[in-house]
Amino acid sequence: MSLRTGSQRLTAVVRTQRQTATRAGRRTYASAATATSNLPAHVRQAIESEARLPNADPPSDSSTARMVHSQSPFMVPTYVKPPPMFEQGQGCYIWDIENRQYLDFTAGIAVNALGHCDPEMSKLLYQQSQTLVHSSNLYHNPWTGALSQLLIEKTRQAGGFNAGKVFICNSGSEANEAAIKFARKCGKTVQPDGSKHELVSFHNSFHGRTMGSLSATPNPKYQKPFAPMLPGFKYATYNDTDSINELVTENTCGVIIEPIQGEGGVNVANPDFPIALRKRCTEVGAVLIYDEIQCGLSRTGQMWAHCDLPAEAHPDILTTAKALGNGFPIGATLVTDEVSSKIVTGDHGTTFGGNPLGCRVAHYIVTRLSDPELQRGVVKKGARFREHMARIQQRFPSIVKEVRGRGLILGMQLSADPTPVVTAARERGLLTITCGTNTLRFVPPLIISEDEIDKGMRILEDAMSVVFEQPGEVKGTDGQQEMRATRETSTFPLLFHNTTRHYMHVPPDARTKQGRHANNGPNINTVAAPGWTTARQAPKSHPSVRPL
Numbered sequence: 001m002s003l004r005t006g007s008q009r010l011t012a013v014v015r016t017q018r019q020t021a022t023r024a025g026r027r028t029y030a031s032a033a034t035a036t037s038n039l040p041a042h043v044r045q046a047i048e049s050e051a052r053l054p055n056a057d058p059p060s061d062s063s064t065a066r067m068v069h070s071q072s073p074f075m076v077p078t079y080v081k082p083p084p085m086f087e088q089g090q091g092c093y094i095w096d097i098e099n100r101q102y103l104d105f106t107a108g109i110a111v112n113a114l115g116h117c118d119p120e121m122s123k124l125l126y127q128q129s130q131t132l133v134h135s136s137n138l139y140h141n142p143w144t145g146a147l148s149q150l151l152i153e154k155t156r157q158a159g160g161f162n163a164g165k166v167f168i169c170n171s172g173s174e175a176n177e178a179a180i181k182f183a184r185k186c187g188k189t190v191q192p193d194g195s196k197h198e199l200v201s202f203h204n205s206f207h208g209r210t211m212g213s214l215s216a217t218p219n220p221k222y223q224k225p226f227a228p229m230l231p232g233f234k235y236a237t238y239n240d241t242d243s244i245n246e247l248v249t250e251n252t253c254g255v256i257i258e259p260i261q262g263e264g265g266v267n268v269a270n271p272d273f274p275i276a277l278r279k280r281c282t283e284v285g286a287v288l289i290y291d292e293i294q295c296g297l298s299r300t301g302q303m304w305a306h307c308d309l310p311a312e313a314h315p316d317i318l319t320t321a322k323a324l325g326n327g328f329p330i331g332a333t334l335v336t337d338e339v340s341s342k343i344v345t346g347d348h349g350t351t352f353g354g355n356p357l358g359c360r361v362a363h364y365i366v367t368r369l370s371d372p373e374l375q376r377g378v379v380k381k382g383a384r385f386r387e388h389m390a391r392i393q394q395r396f397p398s399i400v401k402e403v404r405g406r407g408l409i410l411g412m413q414l415s416a417d418p419t420p421v422v423t424a425a426r427e428r429g430l431l432t433i434t435c436g437t438n439t440l441r442f443v444p445p446l447i448i449s450e451d452e453i454d455k456g457m458r459i460l461e462d463a464m465s466v467v468f469e470q471p472g473e474v475k476g477t478d479g480q481q482e483m484r485a486t487r488e489t490s491t492f493p494l495l496f497h498n499t500t501r502h503y504m505h506v507p508p509d510a511r512t513k514q515g516r517h518a519n520n521g522p523n524i525n526t527v528a529a530p531g532w533t534t535a536r537q538a539p540k541s542h543p544s545v546r547p548l
């Protein structure tokens, strides 16, 4: 009863905010604050200029900030989040509770491959939720088997590995957890004394946050607070054949690798490397696990990233999640019949995994994502992204070092911290994320249109020009002078004292100047670039740097 009242109250608050935002226009706080304030004229002007950014982050006196501050005391603080609060999505766009619209190049970290709120998915969720949501793995239901069969058939049709059976669970970490346990069981079957229990994974990989998947993720930032890790994990170097020959031994039960490392920086395996890895695994009798949680399900333009590899490079186990549910939590571990033959009743299980609701939805999503036309579109759209990136690289040759990836999993390697670009892009209406070291990551919905790509990349270029363009490198404008002034001035007053807003500092002599970005109207720079002094430093690890 009280829960209901709480949610009604929340809905009412959101509705009121939306109405207020719509009625009064987008920039209510800035104009309200400046109209009545006795701030000096230059500060008022700066606030008003800032407010002309298409999507200026909600300041500390906004209704969003009030809601965040009232709710955050109740949440374990596992993520640092930027100021907006998202409420609604459609296709490649997402809206915050104050009606700002953002083009979403992140797709919920490579999840919403069909975009936000795909209408057919919503319909199926509704229908199945009225039919059967959950009955447990103690009983049969029509959809766990149907999804398993579809995954096997589509994998074979696409030229993928010789998958024979599927275990369905609820997330990527759980899919990897199952893969790690299956590898250990295979090792135990071969060597009942337990000596064949070691797992090898790779530096810069990301496999998840549960203790098994975390033990396979050799990132000190994630592992150190929870040490010790599980015993028996070793870490090799990606694309280094010598390192696998040394670490993968008779004691190895499994090797886990992402064919394209997502979180680690969009690093693509060299074509020869998986072949060498497969060969070594076969030599020592270890199972080879491909984690395609981020790069699979047509993100590269093929059903799985490994589909273009020869059979000599195919895995024994493949894990998937993320796009599998398009936002509904679900994961799966696909195995060969040989691996499955080592697993017996009771070895592994899950309460929620394989529930009819999730499997019904994933069945539809796999059907859509395995469509060859969609896959051809992914390749074409990937090429369009690259055209833009090549142009941007030409404009910022000292900043853009490299473009990596395939299809619609792309990384733009910068020579500087991209966090300010993420902020500047967001404040211009584009959501992007980072990964690895100084890499901007592009994992948009696979249904994105070419117009949306063009629009987003224009915003990105704009954001980069605000953050990186040096005086002299381009024709001087007021905007450039603002940048120079911002760089040279060591301390500026904060316009908004906002606990969630870390970046905005405006140099005194920039406050009356107008920006150079005709598309977005006049603006001022609100982002501190690397090396600039800020009273409150931008957080080192921006939420977008982290995987879910």
Ligand SMILES: Cc1ncc(COP(=O)(O)O)c(C=O)c1O
Pocket: 109, 171, 172, 173, 174, 176, 206, 207, 208, 209, 258, 262, 263, 291, 292, 293, 294, 295, 321, 322, 547, 548
């Ligand atoms: C390659 C890879 N594996 C595993 C995971 C973990 O998935 P989840 O967050 O669903 O547990 C991720 C998440 O980012 C991932 O990118």
